[in-house]
Amino acid sequence: MEFRSAISKGDGVLMVVALVGCIHALFLSPMNCYGSHGEAISTTDRMYLESLSLQGTLTFDNTTASATDWGQLRSQLPPSGVMHPTSVDDIATVVAAVARSESELTVAARGLGSSIWGQSQAHNGIVIEMTSLKGIKVAPLGDAASNGVPFVEAMGGEMWVDVLTTSLEYGLAPRSWTDYLYLTVGGTLSNAGVSGQSFRHGPEVSNVLQLEVVTGTGEVVVCSATKSSELFFAVLGGLGQFGIIAKARIVLEVAPQRVRWIRAIYTDFATFKADQELLIGAAQPFDYVEGFVVLNNENAINGWGSVPFVRSDINAAMIPGHAGAIMYCLEVTKAYSAAALPTLDQVVESMLAPLSFHRGLLFEKDTTYFKFLDRVHEVEMELRAHGLWEIPHPWLNIFVPASSIDRFNTLVFKPIATQEFSGPILVYPVNKSKWDKRLSVAVPEGPEEIFYIVAFLRNKLPDTIGGPSLTEMLDYNESVLRICESLHCKQYLPHYEDRNKWTHHFGSKWDLFVQNKQLFDPCAILSPGLNIFTRGRHSLSSTNFLSNFANFCGGSPK
Known part of the structure; x- marks a missing residue:
């Protein structure tokens, strides 16, 4: 091929x-x-x-x-x-x-x-x-097949949560993830697969050693960066246009045992942005860096009450008086082993020291590596229990060049305070050099090393609850995309009707x-x-x- x-x-x-x-x-x-x-x-x-x-x-x-x-x-x-x-x-x-x-x-x-x-x-x-195509096999370090690089080989219909569970049996795990694990391997690799680890390891598509692909002619091709490489790079992030991913071989690393999970609130975007970019360029970085927009509103779904891990850990008196209608939350993790626990507080404190968040708005939690990666599933179970999972999701995901993110904040984030917005709004930077240029994925063009992942993860609540209509939400997305035209953004998970x-x-x-x-x-x-x-x-x-x-x-x- x-x-x-x-x-x-x-x-x-x-x-x-x-x-x-x-x-x-x-x-x-x-x-x-x-x-x-x-x-x-x-x-x-x-x-x-x-x-x-x-x-x-x-x-x-x-x-x-x-x-x-x-x-x-x-x-x-x-x-x-x-x-x-x-x-x-x-x-x-x-x-x-x-x-x-x-x-x-x-x-x-x-x-x-x-x-x-x-x-x-x-x-x-x-x-x-x-999903009927099953099979997961781990080749740990020392296995003859691993050739010095441990990997997991999973069929395209397997879910990432099962890939993680199987890999952890060997003390290993993939390096790059999505925020939600109940997605199939073939599905995310056909797009990109991004999360807070992408700044270090690139998206999931940058962590694939080999694919088995069925092309549009029905030919089965095993491909990699050195074998049938045109097909390999075309299919990764290729939106399913060039072949069906039947099997993928994914790089593994030694899995952390636990993580220190940290959230901190900022009141101005310039400081928030500077700290995020500082972290993704640090010599000894955190293992995960994300962020999200926070409404300065106690009762909003994505207000400041959603930031701490225990709701009672925050109250209105803790919010700085100069805070505007929009604030920002930095979210990071530091992986550690049981042996590192005695010095963990000191290590984390030194890593947080250069940052300029509000010290009274720092929240921490320790948990297992698996529970951290599977964090959205707990939210899913709660929403399902209230009938709020199987509802319309007019999501919008965008890649914004770092040079445009300040203007994006002014034109898009700040006006959100005047709207009813049900669902999180993510914003965090990644390093473009971690994205292989040969991949089909379209990222912002130009010489900039950093671009931001912005995700409006809105949910259309039932009419009995209220909120904007689905039409209003979709019109809002279109208005954001019109703003993006002048900011040289790219859609992630793109959808267009016009050639x-x-x-x-x-x-x-x-x-x-x-x-x-x-x-x-x-x-x-x-x-x-x-x-x-x-x-x-x-x-x-x-x-x-x-x-x-x-x-x-x-x-x-x-």
């Missing part, structure tokens, strides 16, 4: 086969890639797919459950079929069959349906329920993104819910493709 590598090596046979195959698939034999637009699965296609030899199950009835996602923002019609694979071959067989079909069938891999805008949906297509906006989103990476689509999913069958490419109405003209062909082979197409 390393077409460009083969070309550079002068492998004329592979070059001709690969590129002529792409031209044939895209332009010369359209009925192999797509038929008339918009039709549901035909009787012929259904009979063909039902005839496939699979170890798992493929059903065309009662598919409604696979048409929902976490966001609940888009009303989806059920997919034509749902597959529950029990092997990678199952996925490859179905994908290859769909690619060969003469209809407009598409394929979407679905983990736990944690997408916001129906990205894991495939109306008139096949949804592959990845030009997708082009703008990927910026200098767009041409490579399109080339990779041509190489690895030439019929444009994968992840149709994002509306980047559409089967049957491919966004590229044959002229553009032939121009790219000329670039590949170093001459003009004949």
Whole structure:
């Protein structure tokens, strides 16, 4: 699958086969890639797919459950079929069959349906329920397979919480995480996977040694940074456009036993920002650095009462009189072992000494490493008990350049004080150098080393509770995105309806993104819910493709 590598090596046979195959698939034999637009699965296609030899199950009835996602923002019609694979071959067989079909069938891999805008949906297509694909194996240091680097190998449908639990049995754990562990490995690696460890270790996609991928042609490819590297870097952060992640090999480190979990309040953004950036550049940094916006309001969901670990540890008298309507909370952790406990207080105090938070608004808690990483799950259980989990989530996640974050604070954060805002607002910096430039993920362009992760994690509360309508929340998100246009931000977990906006989103990476689509999913069958490419109405003209062909082979197409 390393077409460009083969070309550079002068492998004329592979070059001709690969590129002529792409031209044939895209332009010369359209009925192999797509038929008339918009039709549901035909009787012929259904009979063909039902005839496939699979170890798992493929059903065309009662598919409604696979048409929902976490966001609940888009009303989806059920997919034509749902597959529950029990092997990678199952996925490859179905994908290859769909690619060969003469209809407009598409394929979407679905983990736990944690997408916001129906990205894991495939109306008139096949949804592959990845959670039936199980398997976790740890290769600890000293294992012959580890080659000096311990790793865990997990199937794409496994949840990160199970990867953590299994790794901890060996005293090991992945280095980089998301804030919520009940997500699938394949799902987060198709985006990025970010949290408070990203400033040190990069996102989850920067901590992968190897992938097993099913491409859009149904080919199973094992790839890494040195083997089929174009596919490897395309798939990581590739939004599911180039292949389905069937298996991932992830770097492990020695797992901490416990963590000191610390939160501290700031009343002005400039000091908060300076301290966060100081921490992510420290020679001996904390293990986790995040932050969030705090309303100077005792009763607000995200007011100062949410900062301490025990609500009674704070009261209105503790809030400085000069504090404005918006404050900010720094959140950090320091990992430690039982042997380090006698000196822990002194070590933490020295690490906090250079910071300028309000000393009377410092809150600390010691807990196990697992409980810290699994912290959101406790919130989930509480919300589920009150019927407040399965509700619409009009979330908005943005990467903001460090040079724009002050203006973002003025234009976006400060006005929040006048609104009803149900849900946390995260803001914390990461180091761009920890993000491999070859990844598909689009981060702010330019020479700046630091950019900020900003997340508006709003929830549409039931009408009986009150609050703004879903339409008002979505309009708010659009207003923030309009502000972002002048601040050179990038969306994380992006969603656009307009092709030009997708082009703008990927910026200098767009041409490579399109080339990779041509190489690895030439019929444009994968992840149709994002509306980047559409089967049957491919966004590229044959002229553009032939121009790219000329670039590949170093001459003009004949």
